[in-house]
């Protein structure tokens with residue numbers, strides 16, 4: 007039988023809790039918005055589709071990120087679901103919110119920068135922001151959606167990979 011490790015979350019087990027969260031395989035997104043000082047983006051795997059009617063999605067910006075106030079102040083933002091060829095931009099936007107050089111962008115709803123060639127994209131209007139510990143939950147109404155047949159980029163156990171249905 008596979009080995010199981012149980013623990014109670016405490017300040018001493020933060021690393022283990024982070025690793026346990028990381029066992030949940032997710033897609034990878036770049037969330038972008040417009041700021042007075044230009045476009046900004048953040049790599050995020052906290053994206054979740056929430057509601058079809060009305061069309062609502064969420065993501066969770068961390069309170070300690072200097073980029074978060076730009077997103078929570080924004081009337082509009084865009085979620086880009088990355089394809090398996092976009093691992094490098096996921097790494098770039100994890101380090102630098104202004105990592106747009108060499109990336110083709112167009113203006114979307116609310117002047118939000120849109121990145122091309124994603125697996126899917128959701129242009130959103132901010133509806134609610136909820137408190138959630140060291141993160142916030144930003145809920146957006148989807149104004150426009152785009153989808154493609156590109157294979158999604160996957161994040162699991164701290165690493166990037168790809169996925170195909172058998």
Ligand SMILES: Cc1cc2nc3c(=O)[nH]c(=O)nc-3n(C[C@H](O)[C@H](O)[C@H](O)COP(=O)(O)O)c2cc1C
Pocket residue numbers: 034048049050051052053065066067068069070071072073074096097099100101102103161
């Ligand atoms: C795969 C992946 C997923 C991430 N998901 C989130 C997320 O959902 N929310 C978040 O606040 N930061 C997330 N981050 C971290 C941010 O991309 C970024 O590294 C962090 O906000 C540090 O930003 P700062 O330089 O503004 O402090 C993720 C990073 C990676 C590599």
